[in-house]
Amino acid sequence: MSTFEFLLQGLVSAMEPMNLFYALIGVTLGTMVGVLPGIGPATTVALLLPVTYQLDATGSLIMFAGIYYGGMYGGSTTSILLNTPGESASIVTALEGNKMARAGRGGPALATAAIGSFVAGLIATLALAFIAPYIVKLALVFGPREYFALMVLAFVTVSSAFGNSTLRGLTSLFIGLALSLVGIDQLTGQNRLSFGVPDLLDGIEVTTMAVAMFAIGETLYIAAQGEAAPDKIEAIKGSVWMTAQDWGRSWKAWLRGTVIGFPIGAMPAGGAEIGTFLSYATEKRLSKHPEEFGNGAIEGVAGPEAANNASAAGTLVPLLTLGLPTSATAAIMLAGFQQYGLQPGPLLFATNPQLVWGLIASLLIANLMLLVLNLPLVGLWVKLLTIPKPWLYAGILVFATLGTIGANPSVFELGMLLVFGLVAYIMRVFDYPIAPVIVGLILGPLAEQQLRRALAISQGDVTVLFTSPIAAVLLSVAALALILPLVLRARGRGDALSQMAASED
Amino acid sequence: MKHFFLASLLAGAIALPAAAADYSIMAPAAPGGGWDQTARTMQTALQTEKISGKVQVMNVPGAGGTIGIAQFASQQKGNANALMVGGYVMVGAILTNKSPVTLKDVTPIARLTGEYEVIVVPAASEIKTVADLVAKLKANPGAVSWGGGSAGGTDHITAGLIAKAAGVDPTKVNYIAFSGGGEALAAILGGQVTAGISSYGEFESQIKAGALRLLAISSEKKLEGINAPTLKESGLDVVIQNWRMVAAAPGLTPEQKKAVTADVEKLAKSKTWQDTLKTKGWIDTYLSGPEFEAQLAKDIAATETILKDIGLVK
Numbered sequence: 001m002s003t004f005e006f007l008l009q010g011l012v013s014a015m016e017p018m019n020l021f022y023a024l025i026g027v028t029l030g031t032m033v034g035v036l037p038g039i040g041p042a043t044t045v046a047l048l049l050p051v052t053y054q055l056d057a058t059g060s061l062i063m064f065a066g067i068y069y070g071g072m073y074g075g076s077t078t079s080i081l082l083n084t085p086g087e088s089a090s091i092v093t094a095l096e097g098n099k100m101a102r103a104g105r106g107g108p109a110l111a112t113a114a115i116g117s118f119v120a121g122l123i124a125t126l127a128l129a130f131i132a133p134y135i136v137k138l139a140l141v142f143g144p145r146e147y148f149a150l151m152v153l154a155f156v157t158v159s160s161a162f163g164n165s166t167l168r169g170l171t172s173l174f175i176g177l178a179l180s181l182v183g184i185d186q187l188t189g190q191n192r193l194s195f196g197v198p199d200l201l202d203g204i205e206v207t208t209m210a211v212a213m214f215a216i217g218e219t220l221y222i223a224a225q226g227e228a229a230p231d232k233i234e235a236i237k238g239s240v241w242m243t244a245q246d247w248g249r250s251w252k253a254w255l256r257g258t259v260i261g262f263p264i265g266a267m268p269a270g271g272a273e274i275g276t277f278l279s280y281a282t283e284k285r286l287s288k289h290p291e292e293f294g295n296g297a298i299e300g301v302a303g304p305e306a307a308n309n310a311s312a313a314g315t316l317v318p319l320l321t322l323g324l325p326t327s328a329t330a331a332i333m334l335a336g337f338q339q340y341g342l343q344p345g346p347l348l349f350a351t352n353p354q355l356v357w358g359l360i361a362s363l364l365i366a367n368l369m370l371l372v373l374n375l376p377l378v379g380l381w382v383k384l385l386t387i388p389k390p391w392l393y394a395g396i397l398v399f400a401t402l403g404t405i406g407a408n409p410s411v412f413e414l415g416m417l418l419v420f421g422l423v424a425y426i427m428r429v430f431d432y433p434i435a436p437v438i439v440g441l442i443l444g445p446l447a448e449q450q451l452r453r454a455l456a457i458s459q460g461d462v463t464v465l466f467t468s469p470i471a472a473v474l475l476s477v478a479a480l481a482l483i484l485p486l487v488l489r490a491r492g493r494g495d496a497l498s499q500m501a502a503s504e505d
Numbered sequence: 506m507k508h509f510f511l512a513s514l515l516a517g518a519i520a521l522p523a524a525a526a527d528y529s530i531m532a533p534a535a536p537g538g539g540w541d542q543t544a545r546t547m548q549t550a551l552q553t554e555k556i557s558g559k560v561q562v563m564n565v566p567g568a569g570g571t572i573g574i575a576q577f578a579s580q581q582k583g584n585a586n587a588l589m590v591g592g593y594v595m596v597g598a599i600l601t602n603k604s605p606v607t608l609k610d611v612t613p614i615a616r617l618t619g620e621y622e623v624i625v626v627p628a629a630s631e632i633k634t635v636a637d638l639v640a641k642l643k644a645n646p647g648a649v650s651w652g653g654g655s656a657g658g659t660d661h662i663t664a665g666l667i668a669k670a671a672g673v674d675p676t677k678v679n680y681i682a683f684s685g686g687g688e689a690l691a692a693i694l695g696g697q698v699t700a701g702i703s704s705y706g707e708f709e710s711q712i713k714a715g716a717l718r719l720l721a722i723s724s725e726k727k728l729e730g731i732n733a734p735t736l737k738e739s740g741l742d743v744v745i746q747n748w749r750m751v752a753a754a755p756g757l758t759p760e761q762k763k764a765v766t767a768d769v770e771k772l773a774k775s776k777t778w779q780d781t782l783k784t785k786g787w788i789d790t791y792l793s794g795p796e797f798e799a800q801l802a803k804d805i806a807a808t809e810t811i812l813k814d815i816g817l818v819k
Contacts, residue, residue: 268690
């Protein structure tokens with residue numbers, strides 16, 4: 001049978017009423033649990049996996065796919081509405097999404113996230129079905145030096161998210177980089193900056209940090225302003241739905257996000273959040289409304305949300321073709337497959353075509369269910385914002401705290417949440433951007449480890465960093481992105497550019 | 506409506522950890538890994554076989570299990586219903602992290618399963634046998650890069666033992682630690698490192714597909730269905746097993762310890778457990794009582810020596 005027939009067969013069996021019902025249950029459960037801050041898709045899938053064991057293989061895979069996509073999507077809802085990202089891949093969504101929500105545009109933000117996730121999920125799942133074997137070859141070419149070059153590129157491009165002052169942006173970035181050094185060094189197993197505190201051995205948890213920086217910091221900031229707080233939350237201004245202009249600005253961002261997210265998700269050391277960073281930076285560069293970035297630009301929600309869903313499908317490429325679990329969620333999925341005596345790996349497509357195509361078909365169905373479930377809910381979710389401000393922010397504090405101790409039951413973690421919340425408050429007061437801290441915390445260790453691995457393999461020969469064609473290209477692009485604006489400015493042709501920079505916020 | 510929704514979510518979140526349980530099993534790792542899977546398999550088997558009523562699994566991730574064991578030893582003292590999963594990786598992590606809490610501070614009950622380490626190279630590699638690898642290693646230890654799991658873990662220790670057995674200075678071993686099996690496997694397949702080292706299960710499908718060449722396995726004797734010599738047969742006196750165990754809380758009375766040991770024995774012999782071992786490809790290396798305690802002491806001493814030789818522990 002051909003690829004297409006297998007897929008069709010999978011779709012037919014996934015369309016049976018009972019299986020559709022399982023998909024709906026899966027998506028609902030996944031979204032409900034995924035909505036809790038601090039609980040990302042990995043934990044959601046781990047918590048709910050036992051539920052699927054009671055069903056037959058097809059039903060279970062379908063429900064499972066629903067939980068996976070539901071969990072991915074649930075994280076963005078809290079990011080947008082409450083500024084509390086449930087996982088690192090939806091941190092970027094909070095940047096613009098929450099600004100939109102507070103300007104009364106929570107409806108369009110949620111809708112563009114939902115539709116973007118659908119579009120990206122659809123394209124990426126089809127890509128998984130048809131081009132997985134080629135993508136995986138590309139992913140294997142990436143060794144430590146290529147990853148290092150990719151991280152350098154990410155650092156350079158993401159710096160556009162640093163707000164209007166380079167100095168303040170870099171200061172924030174270095175706070176993040178310094179914090180990223182805490183914990184056991186991956187390559188030698190030795191402790192760094194943990195001061196004998198066992199809770200610090202594993203480093204500072206990114207989600208704890210993100211919740212502290214965004215949710216707690218902001219709550220303190222709002223509380224400190226008291227009655228004088230100017231930005232009164234308007235739940236709904238204009239339509240709850242996306243306007244024609246919203247559609248026009250979103251669709252390209254969805255597609256670009258998909259193109260960026262899918263291959264990065266397929267790379268064994270890529271990680272969903274890097275795709276979202278790159279997508280955000282791309283959208284900001286290409287936007288006709290760069291001045292809106294930082295104040296709620298819809299592209300800044302559409303692109304990263306598409307990127308993180310595309311990368312969720314991308315993660316399945318190495319999992320299904322190589323048996324490589326490249327994320328925590330994928331590792332749990334691997335455990336799920338093993339329940340049916342299924343060993344993902346290079347032979348899977350040949351030995352178990354029905355199950356593989358059944359899974360891919362299930363993902364398509366789950367993706368559709370997600371949209372069916374979530375679009376009508378947008379109106380309900382947005383009403384959350386009509387809760388009086390003191391209640392809303394008290395609720396955010398409770399949720400943020402519950403999510404943190406739920407994910408990591410320790411008093412120390414709670415202490416960190418509060419301390420970094422205070423730090424974020426101080427940074428806000430002095431107008432330092434928050435996002436670079438998180439960027440540093442995530443990218444810092446990746447860049448450091450890949451650099452040291454590359455140098456260890458080459459036994460200290462620095463030239464290896466440039467001699468691989470892929471690394472050389474990536475580094476050149478990074479260098480161009482860094483130098484070009486400076487050159488343009490120096491030659492006096494940078495008027496437009498500096499104007500843009502000045503109006504950026 | 507929204508208040509109801511919020512309230513029910515909150516109630517759900519609060520009620521979650523409070524469910525009654527006969528045994529509560531701590532997996533000192535994140536969901537998805539080997540220890541977590543062991544704990545969840547135990548949970549299913551204990552319930553299905555009616556050895557225990559309701560079993561709860563709790564994850565305390567971090568630092569090779571040392572965060573979990575510290576919490577377990579301090580919070581569960583004297584609680585005969587508390588179990589913790591652990592393994593060989595924890596032995597190394599306790600030493601490298603200089604953890605104040607060790608396996609002496611809990612009550613080890615039994616070894617449950619084990620996996621043997623294998624040495625692989627990409628199919629295109631010029632290295633065909635362990636002898637080729639050893640020759641390369643002797644010529645220039647730094648030029649042989651080993652890809653495997655976390656620093657100081659079983660893979661790293663095996664690489665150190667191999668070097669030592671081959672008469673090469675273990676501090677010269679160029680070990681490249683990767684987080685998680687997937688990343689290491691990708692680096693090996695992509696030819697980024699000279700050789701790969703991990704448990705058989707991690708490489709199984711790639712070996713069968715012909716993408717990786719299996720050089721040797723770290724078991725005592727040749728294993729059925731695995732077409733490779735042991736390290737011993739290849740002239741390197743290295744036998745190592747990445748085992749997983751279950752421990753009870755500290756401060757139990759002898760009767761309580763006996764009861765827990767009896768339950769674990771029932772679990773290990775049960776049909777549900779044995780069936781799951783088969784589907785997951787885990788090898789049953791059940792060992793309990795004084796024999797287990799003696800073996801554990803031996804493993805800890807040997808690990809300390811090799812970690813000092815590699816230079817990870819002073």
